[in-house]
Amino acid sequence: MRLSPYNVLIKRLEGADGIPLPRRMSEQASGFDLHAAVSEDVVLEPGKRALIPTGFALSMPPELEAQIRPRSGLALKHGITCLNTPGTIDADYRGEIKVLLINLGEEPFAIRRGERIAQMVFQLVPPVRLEETIELAETERGAGGFGHTGKL
Numbered sequence: 001m002r003l004s005p006y007n008v009l010i011k012r013l014e015g016a017d018g019i020p021l022p023r024r025m026s027e028q029a030s031g032f033d034l035h036a037a038v039s040e041d042v043v044l045e046p047g048k049r050a051l052i053p054t055g056f057a058l059s060m061p062p063e064l065e066a067q068i069r070p071r072s073g074l075a076l077k078h079g080i081t082c083l084n085t086p087g088t089i090d091a092d093y094r095g096e097i098k099v100l101l102i103n104l105g106e107e108p109f110a111i112r113r114g115e116r117i118a119q120m121v122f123q124l125v126p127p128v129r130l131e132e133t134i135e136l137a138e139t140e141r142g143a144g145g146f147g148h149t150g151k152l
């Protein structure tokens with residue numbers, strides 16, 4: 001078990017005064033909830049999408065990435081989810097973290113300043129080097145996929 005946490009730096013951006021920094025809502029929550037840093041309400045009509053600012057930027061060690069995931073409560077109650085879920089935040093990205101929301105519900109949904117709209121989960125990214133070859137290691141599955149193993 002890792003004893004010391006990964007140190008991730010967070011910078012509040014202009015216009016994000018009063019917006020809480022991302023936070024875990026319970027001690028062992030996987031995700032840090034993200035708040036909308038919109039200057040005024042954004043109304044998402046059914047079927048429409050919007051890129052919502054969160055008011056902060058990150059600097060994290062190269063072995064990490066962050067994933068932007070939907071909040072299940074918003075998805076269940078209002079059909080609000082992330083279009084590109086999970087969104088990928090690269091370790092070298094220094095711009096504002098944004099959330100691409102889409103309304104898959106039947107009613108317009110208002111996104112208000114400061115409301116929690118999504119969550120950010122940090123993940124380890126293993127160091128991988130792609131090496132081109134003409135022969136792959138054989139397996140029992142081989143090229144079978146997409147339901148190849150049946151239903152039961």
Ligand SMILES: O=c1ccn([C@H]2C[C@H](O)[C@@H](COP(=O)(O)OP(=O)(O)OP(=O)(O)O)O2)c(=O)[nH]1
Pocket residue numbers: 068084086087088089090091093096097098099100
């Ligand atoms: O939900 C998201 C997804 C991405 N990003 C930012 C951080 C990420 O590092 C960058 C690029 O994202 P991605 O690689 O998914 O998009 P792309 O279309 O491949 O853009 P790029 O060519 O800039 O990599 O955009 C967000 O703020 N929120």
Ligand SMILES: [Mg+2]
Pocket residue numbers: none
């Ligand atoms: Mg990319």
